[in-house]
Amino acid sequence: MARLSGRAAIVTGGAKGIGRHYSEALAAAGADVMIADIADGEKLAEAIAGKHGARAASMTFDVSDEAQVKGLIAKTRERFGRIDIIVNNAAVYSTLPPVKCTDIEVALWDKVMAVNVRGPFLMVKHVAPHMIAQKSGKIINIASGTAYKGLPDFLHYVTSKGAMVSFTRALARELGAHNICVNTLAPGLILSETGLENTAHLDQSRAGVLASRALKRDGYPEDLLGALVFLASPDSDFITGQTLAVDGGSVNT
């Protein structure tokens, strides 16, 4: 039987970039998948359902808006009857140009925090009651290796990803009594489709990142999928509050 058979997952930001690969990997492992993104994920949901025979659905939503998060949770429960796994992947990332800390507009700072930090909080606020009731759940927060080593000209983004590490630690302590595992996946620089369209991060980081890695090669979305499915599966049932860096050995968490 597939590892995630009978489980239902939500992947925020699951229609594009790395999230698209997460959505497909969870479906390939047998999960029902709700692709939740500000971008349209309908065609992807159809393709995944056709390819893997999984139940896949999509909903366009803004993760920073509480009413829309509530709508997403309601629709997922209506469609799949339960929610076992959430992947807090949606973020303002690939579209961000580098900007000096002295030049970041307050509105942009607030937007990055609203999507990258408030978003995961809202997801947890409205999913945790269901996970508590069913006495199980897997919450996977997506951080970044930059939270550990810093990166110039992306202070807003790096700060938001550092918050995910603390968010995971605090939440794991609070939800552990309900048998809910909360962990962080921290990718290193990944050549995602969206990252290759907006090359600011690549231009800024690629050479330094390659030099910093124990494994001297670029990272691709496929490199993250084993860790993601592991954190979503019963194989990680005694692991919580941790950060797993998948970055070719660049940072030690």
Ligand SMILES: NC(=O)c1ccc[n+]([C@@H]2O[C@H](COP(=O)([O-])OP(=O)(O)OC[C@H]3O[C@@H](n4cnc5c(N)ncnc54)[C@H](O)[C@@H]3O)[C@@H](O)[C@H]2O)c1
């Ligand atoms: N690509 C990398 O090198 C890298 C490295 C470390 C961490 N990450 C993290 O991995 C995740 C995915 O990165 P990516 O490379 O696919 O970049 P990306 O910018 O394409 O991913 C962001 C996803 O979130 C969605 N999104 C943006 N705003 C949203 C909103 N308000 N509501 C709902 N969805 C929204 C986008 O449509 C997109 O699907 C992000 O959390 C990013 O911080 C990426």
